[in-house]
Amino acid sequence: MDKNKWKGWLYLLPAILFLGVFMVYPLIDVLIYSVEEGYNFASQTYFDIGFYNFSYVLHDPYFLQAVKNTFLMVVITVPISTGLALLISMGLSSIRPLRKLYQTVYFLPYVTNTLAVGLVFMILFKKTAYTDGMVNLLINWFGGESIDFIDGPYWAKMLVMCIYIIWVVMPFKILILTSALSSVNQSYYNAARVDGTGRGRIFLKITLPMISPTVFYLVITGFIGAFKQYSDAVALFGTDLNAAEMNTIVGYVYDMLYGDSGGYPSYASAAAIVLFVIVLTITCINLLISKKHIHY
């Protein structure tokens, strides 16, 4: 019995070591950094323990801008991308010919490099000395005036950002939803057809509840993923996100650590803790709602 116990721990050891070194220790360290006031990176000293770092971060206009941007991205992209993915996967599972081809096409963005996608968006949206970008050409063709999507007004930048995020996150959702839809037993649909159920009612009363666990999984991971948004913003607006007013919370953390005005691990840690609290709260709310709506 005792011997087995040791064996068990031995098997767990590699995972525990890795998790301990790369997950648990840094987490604790971040917590410690975030309460050390006036921490000096060079001398590794600090003045006091307290909540000044949090107060600084929460009063920093750049941080507030980042929080606003992140929340906007989350609120806009999660529902739209999930809804669109649901529509597309419904379409995919109802067609027969060319289904494989369409599935591949819709999955391509998932295996495409973020920066490569960024490049495509540049061609579509960026104004240069030679061209206003494809989208502006379209707008002009319909008689509108060119808009500078990359260096222009805030709403235009946010629009491009959201389109970009939706485009990048959709393939995974389509993949998951398509498999969820195909796992719904055909006899439920047959039963519904026998009873003369309309298409809309079948979707709302049968399909959606049946795949609701998957939908909630996608919403929860979607929220978490969107809150951690950073690289996509860099791909579109470059590394100086503060100047572009398009910084995100993770971007702010990065800037505080390594940016041109960086070198403040305490502020970075405090911001990271704030992000953690936000994500935790939202996820808890999500789970509470999903418990109410998933019954089996």
Next chain:
Amino acid sequence: MKVVLQHLTKTFPSRNRKNPEDVTAVNDFDFEIPDGKLVGLLGPSGCGKSTTLFMICGLEKPTAGKIFFGEEDVTDLPVENRGVGVVFQNYALYPHMTVKQNIIFPLQNLKGAQKLTKVQMEQKALEAAKLVQIEELMERKPSELSGGQQQRVAIARAMVKMPKVLLLDEPLSNLDARLRLQTREEIRRIQRQTGITTVFVTHDQEEAMSISDIIVVMREGVVQQIGKPQEVYDNPINLFVARFLGTPPINLFEGQAQGNGLYIGDEMVLPLEGVADRELTVGIRPEGFILTPDGPLSCSLSGVEVMGRDISVVSTNPHGLVASVRSIIDAENRVDTSNPTVRFALKPRKVLLFDRQTGERVAFQTPQMNR
């Protein structure tokens, strides 16, 4: 409502590239189901019985042929307008709805003049629930019910709109043996009580025989025989039907008609009339044996199983076409197990003759029958 099937045929395109011929699931099914009867479609898996059921209900479109409900041609009528109730093999109860919501669901789809108020719906749902005796389970979820209870809910949901025809696809296959017995009585009761023309599909011959008014035996898409269960059992049209019906199954021997006798090996087991000399397959029902010391058929005894009311004598015969000969005799008989040989006389009405090549039934007379 009588249901008429006229030359019903269904072919599916082949998915096998090496053999691109179409697969014929149902071939020229021609039958009139009388009003208010319980009909069992019976056959081994893949014989087209479920396809036939789905064509009647409208989920599958026939390749050729017509379907009538009463005088109305429903061949091209979509499934929702046919007025059928279907119980699926896995019941297809919506897992996220309560029993009540499941039963009410079909009623909520009604439109126009048929539309019901909430109170009427509840009333109808309760009636359907009472019919299958589940009224105290209305607030439960399907996952909180036993298999038999789920089955009842599925029947209630199929019955709530008072369909013209009730269709059941393998209704008992997901239940354990005891529940199966109970539920088939239940199906019979509900059918009698409502008088709805009912078609059900099964591969279990006992199930079909016990509750059907009429059974239809199918094989590879072709109807073999239609009739009352006892008729089909006593007078199977060919070897396939004879083998498919009956537990324990019919015993088969190689035999010959010679002169005026039926021979199994060198032993003349029955006097025959009206059969020319030919090679035959002899089928003897397990209850067709009479244990007697001077019987003409000798078998070597391999075991005796006492089953209370009956005794099952297991023996072998060199001319037997099945591994062992199983005969069921009255428990009042005593079997001398020390003797390696048992001898049987045969009840002529339980002996069936088939052509050795085609398996078609060969009619015969025997002087004993007229006695």
